[in-house]
Amino acid sequence: MKIGIMTRDGNGWCSTQLRKALDKKNVTPICFSYRQIIGRINYTPEASVNKIDILQDLDALITRPIGRGSLEEIIFRMNLLHKLERSGLLIINPPLAIERSVDKYCSLTLFQEHNIPVPRTAVTESHDEALKCFHELGEDVIVKPVFGSRGVGATRITDPDIAARVFRTITFHHGVLYLQEFIPHKNSDIRAFVIGDRVIASMHRIAKNWKTNVSLGAKPVSLNLPTELESLAVKAAKVIGCKVTGVDIMEGPEGPVIIEINSQPGWRGLQSVTKTVIADEIISYILSELKA
Ligand SMILES: Nc1ncnc2c1ncn2[C@@H]1O[C@H](COP(=O)(O)OP(=O)(O)O)[C@@H](O)[C@H]1O
Ligand SMILES: [Mg+2]
Structure with missing residues (x-):
């Protein structure tokens, strides 16, 4: 049996743990990154990486962080996962859950x-509307990247002048404003x-x-x-x-x-x-x- 691990770094700590756990069960781990995959349409193999036919040779696929990329790269990666899942491959986590x-x-x-239960949260593309939400949410908010992770880029704002400036800067760079009430x-x-x-x-x-x-x-x-x-x-x-x-x-x-x-x-x-x-x-x- 072979199980794929989709990862940028097969020697990273979590991937190493997964490889060891697979070894214990006599399953061969195959690590690769999204960039190495070829998806083929109207000829075979439909998806391969190096010499491996993903649909024929792998029994399941574990997805590790999908990583940063352009909109095109990320959408391709997600659609590739959807295609593999439609063709019957077990993917953990499933692409819909990742999205x-x-x-x-x-x-x-x-x-x-x-x-x-979730905190009160407001999301908008407009800095003016975001400022109204800042007041609605009690003037103590966390502003986070909608797709952020590991705490990077999240900021706490309690000052309306700083809020106005930060919101303008984020919309200038085409970011979406995600504001959440601060939970003590x-x-x-x-x-x-x-x-x-x-x-x-x-x-x-x-x-x-x-x-x-x-x-x-x-x-x-x-x-x-x-x-x-x-x-x-x-x-x-x-x-x-x-x-x-x-x-x-x-x-x-x-x-x-x-x-x-x-x-x-x-x-x-x-x-x-x-x-x-x-x-x-x-x-x-x-x-x-x-x-x-
Ligand atoms: N509404 C909030 N009130 C207080 N602290 C928050 C709030 N939202 C996030 N945090 C703090 O910021 C951290 C990062 O936020 P989170 O939503 O988990 O995004 P990330 O994907 O960056 O981990 C959380 O672990 C928490 O400690
Ligand atoms: Mg978190």
Whole structure:
């Protein structure tokens, strides 16, 4: 059996963990990047990478971060995944789930439609309208890139003059303005790691400021997640369609809210505070899906 790992760096920490977990199960890992793939139409193989016929030779495909790219590159990568999935390849996470979670507007609207609590959020292309929303949201907002990740580019704004300037700058560069009410969280939040319909591990992330991303230095602290929050995280994963995912939960003054869901999560920080071998869990899940 062979399982592909779509990754920019096959020697990265998470990919190495996945390769080891596959080795243990006697499955051959094949690492490659999007750039190496050829998609063919009206002749075969329909998708190949080096000498490998993706649809014939691979039993499943694990997607690691899709990376940055032009609109054309990203849309091609997503359509390639959709094509492979239509042709019967098991892809974790499925392309639709990647699209839904990468776009914070898309995921938060879906959460709200399914009664999953989220912070009040406003999204617009207009800096003037954004300024109105800044006041609506209580003049203490987080402005984030709609497609951002790892806390990069998120800013807290409490001053209307700074808000006006920042909003103008973002629209000048054709960015979409994503404004969210600030949730007081004492510099800590929760990351729940969901595989299938289970939370397999979770942690508190304790930071020195309001950004609790581990990649920005927040400290992982082990956590036994209360059942209600487990159910919430699993429901969030289901609504988006993610099979392996990191769900960010904040405990606000009015109860828990989901801030985002990550379809291509890292787990190095989480692994340091749990005995569960996360890569083994991911691979066992994929193998069970292949049998089902
Ligand atoms: N509405 C908010 N109120 C307070 N802190 C927030 C809010 N939204 C995000 N944060 C903080 O910023 C971090 C990054 O935001 P997040 O939405 O998770 O985007 P990213 O994709 O960059 O991780 C979160 O982990 C959290 O610590
Ligand atoms: Mg996050």
